[in-house]
Amino acid sequence: MASFSVITSYFVLIFIFSGDLSAAAEFDFGTLTLSRLRLLGDAHMTANGSVRLTRDIGVPNSGAGKVLYSTPVEFRRPGNPSPASFSTFFSFSVTNLNPSSIGGGLAFVISPDDEYVGDAGGFLGIMGGETARNGVAAVEFDTLMDVEFKDINGNHVGLDLDSMVSAQVGDLDTIGVDLKSGDQVNSWVDYSGPNQSIKVYVSYSNFKPNEPIISANFDLNKYITNDSMFVGFSGSTQGSTETHTIEWWSFKSSFDENTTFETLAPPQATAEKSNPPPQFLAPQASNSSNTNTTSHGRCHNRLCRDGPGAVVGVVTAGAFFLAFCVFAFIYAYNKKFKGDEKNNNLGSDLIKMPKEFSYKELKLATKGFDSGKIIGHGAFGTVYKGILPSTGGVVAVKRCSHAGQGKTEFLSELSIIGTLRHRNLVRLQGWCHEKGEILLVYDLMRNGSLDKALFESNMVLSWHDRRKILIGVASALSYLHQECENQVIHRDIKSSNIMLDEVFNATLGDFGLARQVEHDKSPDATIAAGTMGYLAPEYLLTGRATDKTDVFSFGAVVLEVVSGRRPIETGGGVGNLVEWVWGLHREGDLMAAVDPRLGCEFNEAEMRRAILVGLACSNPDPMGRPSMRGVVQMLLGDCDVPIVPRTKPTLSYSTSHLLLSLQDSVSDLNEMITLSTTSSENSFSGGGGGGGVEIVMVS
Template sequence: MESLSGGFSFASILVAHVVVLVFFSSGGILAVTEFDFGTLTLTRLKLLGDAHWTNGSVRLTRDLGVPYSGSGKVLYSKPVQFRRPGEQSPASFSTFFSFSVTNLNPSSIGGGLAFVISPDDEFVGDSGGFLGIMDARRSRKGVVAVEFDTLMDVEFNDINGNHVGLDLNSVISARVGDLETVGVDLKSNNLINSWVDYFGSTRLLKVYVSYSNSKPKSPILSANLDLNKYLINDFAFVGFSGSTQGSTEIHTIEWWSFTSSFDANPAAPPPPPPTGSLMNPTADKASPPPPSPAPEANSSNTTAYEQKSSGKCHNHLCKDAPGAIVGVVTAGAFFLAFCALAFIWAYNKKFKSDKKNSDTILACDVIKMPKEFTYKELKSATKGFDSNRIIGQGAFGTVYKGILAATGGTVAVKRCSHNGQGKAEFFSELSIIGTLRHRNLVRLQGWCHEKGEILLVYDMMCNGSLDKALFESRMTLSWSHRKKILLGVASALAYLHQECENQVIHRDIKSSNIMLDEGFNARLGDFGLARQVEHDKSPDATVAAGTMGYLAPEYLLTGRATDKTDVFSYGAVVLEVVTGRRPIEKGVVSGGVGVGVGSNLVEWVWGLYREGRLMEAVDRRLGGEFDGEEMGRVILVGLACSNPDPTGRPVMRSVVQMLVGERDVPVVPKTKPTLSFSTSQLILSLQDSVNDLNEMVTISTTSSETSFIGGGGGGGGNGSYSDLV
């Protein structure tokens, strides 16, 4: 038995298992191996790259509070024999490990970790989607890995950002398992257990994953695997690799046990340490997630005034009256009692009236919501609204990442501001989105209005917002994904404008309000500025609200938002997606037509179109990987929607047909049209705005956008979910 290194703080409390059983072959090399974290010395592990020891566990990546791309690897220092001369069957093995993926900034995700079988003990692969397994050449012989990927990389054919994959000499997985099917979230910060069993005689590999120390009955991944075809040597090294991808993820191996032999079936690895040990303190506590407690009685919904005005309170007063006015039977006493009851009734009526004025929408529309959450549930899901769970910040509230105890599902919890404007946004958004159902809208799971808090619960969109995918992602968003996103947003707007019972004008269409699910499908969000109007009815004038670069010129002049103002904003998004440039571009394009400081993207693209150089607008990062005719049609759709004259813009139902090739794009003039607007119309509209509104336009300038805020919120996005608030 090997002694524990003095560097292990948990040495005094761990009971050693069998350390390493060594059966020597004729060459004197390890033929059968067994070890676990409770018996290893530090010299038996080899740390490479960013891997390091901390508090008795191995961290594969750095502990940084700022986004970083790096990789690390830890290996058992002695090679393990997987083949013997003259034998057809490779060795069987079984390994159990506990790991966690924590994050100092939950909105900064990316990378993952993997259990690896490596031909050498020196190589560390690249960061990001390569997970420290491979380098940028993507192929390396002699490598078998079971990956636990936390970010969907399109170039590696990932199914989502929460999966297990079997990698064979490549980071493009030969077989994958969706962890959503077993209720495990790699990014939940919880301790996760995994078992990997390989049967040499049958060439069968099985992978199990759970929050519990109890091994699941069914594997998350099962595959036929002949190790003889992939290992280049009889001996190989075993361990783990991990990487970050411009993120702050921390990948920690808390416990590891491994056993191999040339028996038909692998021996079970040593069991995990006791629950109370330092290596695995919470595994038994994590699964299954406890059921939600029964909702508490909401005492705030039954006020003292309501109790006093009920018959029960009246009886109580009558019961106590004899003891209080014994012997006094006078008209004055009855008069006083009557006055008291009348006062209480009048006060209670006023209280209810005030409450009704502020909560009218809540009373009549909340019943339509999918679910009413309790404050206790959502506080627990967000760890007490921990600042480390913030994934978005806006003018009228904050969005937190939440993990629901009842289901283990990940959600986005929007906590609205307590001021009057924040409440107005809440009621506006709740009354509109609660009645909408479309595959390209962010789904509202439920709401909470309790303890003075205003909370909305949405589906979590794992790929963040469109603006992040375009401008902040390490990977270039492919044209196929861009085209699918544009079609999805157009479909959502066609539904809002023409298929709802009442027309919905969004008023804040922009890339930071377009969320992307794990399949890069577009989900339009943030209905805080939205307005419902009857079809074919002229909308009321309001203060212009939204983001410069996306606002239609007639909306800025009149304050009247229509479906055509949404179409203009959509056109700006189309050109943004095609060019990879923001609507208000601050830089200068190298080569071609320059975009000066503060220049408008629509102006620039229309200039290229006038000069017959339209395709020069296409994002160069696409590398020409697109159909030219299709690209030209999409750009013309963007220009048609960006027409300054609202009468020249198509309706969104026609836009959908244009994008799928079922309808021709209308003729777009080479010279950008001008907005024709009479002076009398402008004066009348401005008078309407002044008469209808008692608030001023607030103009706030950021480094890249100018936001007009009024009658709601607006402004630029600052990342995933930032503009849900």
């Protein structure tokens, strides 16, 4: 009984049938009683008052459910040529409870009755496959690509008019919304009866987007069988445990041809909760502006009537208020100043950064840095997927490790990436330094990292996309090496640091190990850092990173992309990838390096050119490697690849040269050289000058 009272207090009715004949219906979840909702099939209430359309049932079972407003809404009136206009806003989430879940979806529906639940799977509970069902209009949010219904993908919006083959479709990948992310998604559906037009908007944000994902014209009269129809939602699964939850719903309709609906939207979420329950503002009266004006008028007239005493009171109160504001300003300023001192003036060092985010905002965006939001691990930090509550923008939030070295690397990353601008470099949106944490906020790349696309995806990356990725990364490195004011040496070029957007454009990220040097100036020796399989031999020996060491790492990435093999393979693999491809080249069997998953779906001339570029970049002698500007031209076919010898060249280092280089390295490193490693690091020892130098490779 107690739980029932909680639910009913959460849902109270505002259904309006006023004396105004133009009015039709208005209600929302915040004021709707439980008795006004009709739950069908698998639909049920949850403990927090939301409605779940599907149940957590074992694979491979399928299910469907529907929730409807229990009173039919008038959509058509005799003698009125136009159907009713309506505007509805709803928030929902789709959660996969099992890795084998393959989808289903949900839909906003206009239905002729309140008894029927359609089939599961691709029918989304809207209609059935055995008998055609007329009088149904729906906006579907489909998480399953069903060839039978000509779906474009498993992440789209569709307008369904008496058919599961959508009359119009919007691809949600184009606006960065993932239905199956588990995050709350907001949608607005606006239909104009006089104009016979519908617009559908979708966003993570509480603010309605400027552009609709679907905009179409159709006469609703042709698709409704009754003057009054039921409105609500349906959802389904197909052999999965995908659940579909309606968190919030508001609806308005009218027959007034001049009606302009106020945009339905939720208020700001509860500030202190990382995953707040839906709380929404009550509808404002349409004449609120007039009311405010009238209220001002009354205040002015009252002052005139009450005379000077009232004026003196107002002035005194105003002076008190002004003094309070000054005090508050001084207090806030002092607190801010002292806070800045505690942060060791970090803010002044980062003043050129794009934006400073608050810790509270980023914690809310990542749901309290939930482990389920982790999408990767960079150098000295963990990367989380986040949704900014202020804009709905999807971002990647990199959280600095708490070690002192991690802080140093993050500050290095900030100082470098904050000044770089290139289409193939990951874009830094901003930063945060609060509560002893350093956080970096980047654009999120929808297709994740290159290594995951190559080795962990069920989809085979096409040669067209692979070549585009290589050209993009080469362009970014050419910019870093030759077009920046100071040359930037990345030092950690590898496939896991190459991110892919929704159309597989590549962006190079993770500048935690990067270094800036003046052009044509010899770099200082450092502790060698990077990942085995990508590291140039001279870098391992001397610890001096140059643009040529980046070129070698890129060559390993090229061979990784063309072959579909990791740079270091164990357990019966090819071992060292670079060595293996050099061996194929020596035997005259270069095309044996091609990823067999590509079949014959590639341009042989482009492929051969790419493999030769990879070998040219992997030349053990740094002086024999091309520049990255030259690599771009080679990959594009604008210039020839230099002759790559059949026999792998050797590293041209004399013993005396090597000893001098190592001696210089030891002298330059001084106390930077560490004699121990952590569990997350591998080590390689090279001797010289009578002592051992440990070179650290960060995995």
